[in-house]
Amino acid sequence: MKNQETLNTSKLRIAIILIVTTVILCIPLVAMQFTNEVNWTPMDFVAAGVLLLSTGLAIELVIKNLKTGTFRTIILIVILLVLFLVWAELAVGIFGTPFAGS
Template sequence: MKMKSLIIILGVVGAILLIPFIAMQFTSEVDWSLFDFILMGILLTGTGLLIELVIRKIKTNPQRLMVLGVILLGFFLIWVELAVGIFGSPFAGS
């Protein structure tokens, strides 16, 4: 992986994490702890690195799209479970 790609991924993750941080300054409805920011940073960085790996290693578009779809589906399922505990797993603290 090129250093430029890593810097872009980390920059995007930082920009995304700024959204709830800024929202916390203006409303009490957004209430993230340090643990929330760390966990979401790990989740976003891991997803970004996996996407970068797939884009570099898989050359055919149908396979690439299928694997990227699975990665994004996994990301969204984990995100929803952590946010609202939709599946009621111990993973979300339910």
């Protein structure tokens, strides 16, 4: 019975990850309808979707495999830090890599 509950919880969290990713991607899509300040290409949506989805799934993997503790918290913080750094690099090029957005 516990295995079935774990499977249902995991499916629910994955569904939430997909919904949150979609909602976040809808924000620039809606903004593009009202202003010229937001100008995303389909490739921007793909890159953001892959980045958000992979981050969400990595968090799910950590939550599923590491039950509690400081190590789990550190790993989750590192995952979120990497998300923010990659997002910032793609947006404005804070490190000056070739794939920067500016």
